[in-house]
Amino acid sequence: MTSIRARFAPSPTGHLHVGGARSALFNWLFCRRNNGAFILRIEDTDIQRNIEGADAKLREDLRWLGIDWDEGPDVGGPYASYNQSERLDLYKAAERQLLETGKAYYAFDTADELDAMRKEAIARKDNFRYPRPSNFPSDADAEKARADGRPVVVRFAVPNEPITVHDEILGDVTFGAGEVEDLVIVKSNGWPTYHFAVVVDDEQMKVTHVLRAQEHLMNTPKHVFMQRALGYATPVYAHLPLVFNIDGTKMSKRDKHKVVRTAVKEKLKSKAWTKEDAANVAQCDPAAFDRWLDKADTEMDMSQVSRLAEPAGAVIPEIDVHDFRVSGYLPEALLNFIVLIGWLPGEFREKLTREEMIAAFSIDRIGKTPGRFDRDKLLSMNTDYCAAATPARMLEAFRDWAAVSNSPLASLDDATAARAIEACKGMRTLRDIETKAGILFAPDEAVQFDPAAVKKVLDKKDGAGYAMLAKLLPVIDAQEPWTAEAVDGLIKKLCESEGVGMGDIAQPLRVAVAGKPVSPGIGETLVLLGKGKTVNRIRRCLALQA
């Protein structure tokens, strides 16, 4: 029996995408379930696209989710290196083998020439397939072409025969003869293309199972043909259903641009902004902004897009794992949510710990239908996880969130943070703690009074709210002890003596100390604030009246 080996092979172009996280998770679960080895391999053969430090981010995102690996760039392993950029010799050897056996050949077309051929094919309503020469160029021809300044690539000569690939999820999938074109396997800069590198690496790393997104299904015949040509084993394939947005479109990083672009266009249409205004807000070159507006996502980077989001009234959707971390999701909740996209354990049970997922995982329970990324469901799941987590866990998660999101609450001491968390029970995300209680830890001058709240809670009925505050001030000042229970008790007693409801007292107080009608329970709110600041803020609020 061969031992199971599977890998997750991202390219270092940024943070880990939730779709990628799902692929990583499934491979990881599969390995853990079957005592296999989980490999992390960095596919960095596209030198231009690699982003500095992206692999470190990727690893951090994976670790945050609780996914670890047995072999990889940082932990090493028997088949190092685990960075494709350090494995050129291997690809060169395989390239040589293919060239010498006449299963691959040199080609010298320029990008423009290829483009013209494709356009011509489209004009003829034909599918473009690279025309294989009847005689393959020799090494000397390649040398000469290089010397002439022509690009030299190597193409794989795909056998002209039908192929059936077996997929553990989809069953047998057949492709007709001639469906697959002679793909480039070595680029003109000498680096292998993805297709070639995966095949070589999977063989060399003895990968037995490949669980990957269904967008790779069409690549599988290419890979299998190459495996045969090289005398390699073919791993077991399982193509995971795609992850869609709730509206059925494919979830992608582009969605971030899309949302902001749509909002910006609204602004322009309503003449609220001019293009110059928008480019200024984005701190972007106007010409580049124009191109961006015309769907060129690469023309502005995320920091520029982010600057536009709020003023344009757009909320950038979370796409990367890191986005969810910054938004205040618990990794265990995100993980649980992600595992449910395309998979469900046998029983009617959704909440699963990592260990339960491992115990229950099997490929044959993976569905074929695309999963939709239902943000409401995630939110609800996170709410449940927050409610179920121990105080110690919540404190730890809160600290992590405060750090990665640059929250001012990062400076709270443990005891205070724990109380703030407790006061915000029922929160949906960790960020709710900041939106709900953050103002209590800010300087008194930072309180901004929300006009609508002032009108509704304080001004109404000839300033009854203000009157109540004035009456409350000395009582609160004299209150001892200053605990949530005691303060709540005090207010309840006042309700009776004044003959009013809780709302008539709690709401004015809330607006006075928080500037808005939202905060934790009133006793908690005032105690978290402290008596001195409570009194100070009430005075500050009363000054509004004049």
Place this chain on the structure above:
RNA sequence: GGCCCGUUGGUGCAGAGGUAGUCACGCCGCACUUUCCAUGCGGAGACGCGGGUUCGAUUCCCGCACGGGUCACCA
């Protein structure tokens, strides 16, 4: 356009040749209530269409429609 995959309430998922179901999210209503959140209870809501096989099909077969993926010197 070629090729490939998919189609059970708004979403995720069960299900069996005899005319659909649990759970969860969402939605609606009610309750609780000092705000927001949360919580409790109740409710509405579906087998894409057309053929065929069959006594009978949502379940099997074919076609169509719809959705999606893929057709790079990106991975």
